[in-house]
Amino acid sequence: MTDGITDEHFEQFLHKLQMLSVAEMHAPQWNRCGRPNNQFILLQDQTPLCARYRGEHVKLLHGELLSFSLSRILGLDNVPIVMLSEADTRGHQWHGMNISGAGWNESSIVALIQWVHGLDSERSRVKMPAVILDAYEHQQVFSHHHQRVLLLNANNLTELVQWSDLILFDYLTGHYDRVASMQDGADREQRPSVMHENIRNLRKVWQTGKLWLIDNESGLFDGYELLYHGGEMGRKFVRFHRQMLATNCVFRRQTVRKILELSRLPEPEEALLNYTADQDPLYKKLPYANEMILFKKYFHVRLKEVADWIHKCQLR
Structure with missing residues (x-):
């Protein structure tokens, strides 16, 4: 099947997340990003993402990111891409965004998750x-x-x-x-x-x-x-x-x-942790669980x- 995540798509997606800033933040819905503290966001080029904020429950961010990394190691192409982001309104990615309105603390680490079209019907x-x-x-x-x-x-x-x-x-x-x-x-x-x-x-x-x-x-x-x-x-x-x-x-x-x-x-287990840290430099900043x-x-x-x-x- 051809509509999964290819290596080229993965690299392009990571580059986009690193380069583009967040243009819009929207409250989640039951079929769009789920929990109240999550946000449905749009990048500058209108790429949609789910931003997952888990507060003190950092074990869930570890789980989301490591599970995605495992899917990559196993060659699975149907687990949505996950990348961490530091919600710092002084930086380029979140500049001008009302993260406090979403219930987030400044400089919290959130998980940005690929939004796959056609899964909400x-x-x-x-x-x-x-x-x-x-x-x-x-x-x-x-x-x-x-x-x-x-x-x-x-x-x-x-x-x-x-x-x-x-x-x-x-x-x-x-x-x-x-x-x-x-x-x-x-x-x-x-x-x-x-x-x-x-x-x-x-x-x-x-x-x-x-x-x-x-x-x-x-x-x-x-x-x-x-x-x-x-x-x-x-x-x-x-x-x-x-x-x-x-x-x-x-x-x-x-x-x-x-x-x-x-x-x-x-x-x-160390191979999975090292792979994750290589793919996502922010993983080393994620608090220990x-x-x-x-x-x-x-x-x-x-x-x-x-x-x-x-x-x-x-x-x-």
């Missing part, structure tokens, strides 16, 4: 593909040996491999507010039909079927805090992630290669678990 909502849902509900594994593979057309296969990437990505990041939140709802309400509903924080460009994994602030820091320090609730979400991972053995070859390469590094300890302790563990599952699938 009802037609952009996404449900789980029938083959994955069926495997999940019957505690089976969907693989290339499955008879239903022969019945899938090109569009179905494209959708399936995008979902495969999603499942692997959310397992690695510990994302709890996409598929896992649907699993939680079905479990709490004792209503399996929840899994048939629109998936949270997942959208598609309906004209092409391109999936976009939006709102990744819960990844890696906040997600790991829930999974490993969340008591009984955390153990439930660990189970949800494992159940979802175990539904699928159909992978994109490039994604598998990237995951296995990363898993072989002696310190993959205590969840960094959990990230450094468990990222390689989850990476190994995914690599082990891939190896099991290869032996099937």
Whole structure:
């Protein structure tokens, strides 16, 4: 599919964010940048962005940026670009902007997130593909040996491999507010039909079927805090992630290669941190979050678990 983030698009986008100033700031809406302290902004050339302000909850900025960096390392092209910005009204980027009116403190670091057109309509909502849902509900594994593979057309296969990437990505990041939140709802309400509903924080460009994994602030820091320090609730979400991972053995070859390469590094967590700091110089100015300890302790563990599952699938 051609409407994702190419390397050239990524470099052009970063250059634009570094060079252009903010021309307009607008209050968020439920389908446009979300939380009250976020802002929908326009650059000088009218490029739209979401500016995410999280105040003292810097772990969420860490999670958003590191999750995006991980998507780049894995070769995923459907996680919106994220770059940090210092909201300093004395500098060129935010000069003349009323950041206090948005509830921001001067010189706060915010995350600027790519606005992907076409994701704010009802037609952009996404449900789980029938083959994955069926495997999940019957505690089976969907693989290339499955008879239903022969019945899938090109569009179905494209959708399936995008979902495969999603499942692997959310397992690695510990994302709890996409598929896992649907699993939680079905479990709490004792209503399996929840899994048939629109998936949270997942959208598609309906004209092409391109999936976009939006709102990744819960990844890696906040997600790991829930999974490993969340008591009984955390153990439930660990189970949800494992159940979802175990539904699928159909992978994109490039994604598998990237995951296995990363898993072989002696310190993959440091590789991700270094990559992020190289791509975004402001990352070193982002205040420390205590969840960094959990990230450094468990990222390689989850990476190994995914690599082990891939190896099991290869032996099937």
